[in-house]
Amino acid sequence: MVRSLSQWTKTLSFPSRLSPNRTSKESVVNVQPSSPGVSPTPSASSLPQGSDKTISPIPITEISQIIYPDPESEKAIMGSVVYCIHHKEGCQWSDELRKLKAHLNTCKHDAVLCAAQCGAMIPRVLMQDHLRYTCPRRRANCEHCGKEFSGSALEEHQGNCGHEPVYCENKCGAKVQRRHTQQHIQQHCSKRLVPCRHCGQKYTQDCVSAHGASCSRAPVPCPQRGAGCAALPARDELDAHLRDHCAAALPCPYRDAGCRFKGTRAAVERHAEESCQQHVSLLAAVAGRQARQLDALRAAVARLAVNCSGALVWRVTDWAAKMAEAKCKDGVELLSPTFYTSQYGYKLQASLFLNGNGAGESTHMSVYIKILPGEYDALLRWPFAHSVSFTLFDQSSSPDRACNIVESFVPDPTWKNFQRPSKEPDALGFGFPRFVSHEMLKKRNFVKDDVMFLRVKVDPSKIVAV
DSSP states (O other): OOOOHHHHHTTOOOOSOOOTTSOHHHHOOOOOOOOTTOOOOOOGGGSOTTOOSOOOOOOGGGHHHHHOSSHHHHHHHHTSEEEOTTGGGTOOOEEEGGGHHHHHTTOTTSEEEOTTOOSOEEEGGGHHHIIIIIOTTOEEEOTTTOOEEEHHHHHHHTTTOTTSEEEOTTOOSOEEEGGGHHHIIIIIOTTSEEEOTTTOOEEEHHHHHHHHTTOTTSBOOOTTGGGTOOOOOBGGGHHHIIIIIOOSOEEOTTGGGTOOOEEOHHHHHHHHHHTHHHHHHHHHHHHHHHHHHHHHHHHHHHHHHSBOSSEEEEEEOSHHHHHHHHHHSTTOOEEOOOEESSTTSOEEEEEEETTOOGGGTTTEEEEEEEEEOOTTGGGSOSSOOOEEEEEEOOOOSSGGGOOOEEEEEOOOTTSGGGSOOOSSOOSSOEEEEEEEEHHHHHHTTTSBTTBEEEEEEEETTOOSOO
16 A cells, blocks of 8 residues: 555654754654645745735645755665554564555555455554454354354344243253254253142252252052051141041050050050059059169179279278367278279278378288178188288389388188188178288378378288298
8 A cells, every 4th residue: 555755654764963054943844644635734833924825736746845954964864773654563664764655565554445445544464364353344153053144133133033042931940942942941840830739839940859848738558558658648737637547546755664455546545544543554664664674784784893903992082080089089990992803703892091000000900801692602712811001102203212111912712701601791800900001101192192102902812922
């Protein structure tokens, strides 16, 4: 496309000094843009003062003299280095002014007429996209139905094509062709409204099943189906069915207590009102059986909790209060929990006199062991012949400095204390009346935080003192 001088020089800046032979005032030329075929005219400022306002056209031969006063100025101007007028659009061209016109004929950013003759001026770099996507005279096929349309017709066709996939307007998430949307909404859409077949209320397709699980008019099987009733009453009529129409006989609510009556719900209710005394008797019998079972369970738990290791660590608490009581009263005896030498062995119990007994009264603490009647005494060897040891623990903060008190003995088979016990155990047992003195108890940490620990150990494998 051919451009006039004004079209490709309107954005250019020229140097003020054009020739060494002319001054700056002589070299500055006021260049006015002109259109092809129109003769330029001098500006008003170039007219002499007092001249007529009417301006006569200047002959074409004098135009060059007005723009370029002399060849040297023309040469200087045309040799000036300029950028392409499209450099803001990204063109990197830069050269002499005389080469600009030739460059614009090939510049990819320069606008030219659409090749399809739609009348639009399009930059060369965008011509292919224009011809492919936006030109009104382009020919293109619909991507959905495949039919060919011109550019403007394709734009009208888009958004109305029956083959274009669109989302269901009920927002079910399905995507169907536009021509099938009504059929989808009426027959396949999960959000379409459908009536419940039991109550007639309308729900969306994906919720009607959940509604059926709680619908008041939905049929439900009778709870007495296993007893012979095959009825399917509506959910809200189930209670009336069980009360008045159920063919199966209902059991008495006290059947677990032993009542065997069966009948309709109305008959069962009358039976429950008329047989109160009978039901109370049945419940009393059940309560008695449960009490005996509880006693048996308690005994079993007690047997499981018994120590059967042959050793007992006795924790004596509130030592000061118990010692004060023992000094105020005569014969105050502390008894330990019972324990066994083994699961089926001898049953033993330790006794403790804090203020002493016998030879150690008021000066020592006395310790004894008692043999109690056990469940397996008939299977054991008598007299009792296993060594017994007592250990009073020193609760020193440093275990290496602890000094425990240990006393042990081997039973004398001639003593009555070690024979098979009768139903009533010995009152005293056998042990050490002077086990530890009260003075020794005060010197060391046998009592700490008002607690004392005493271990009683029976070793069935030894018959000598340890």
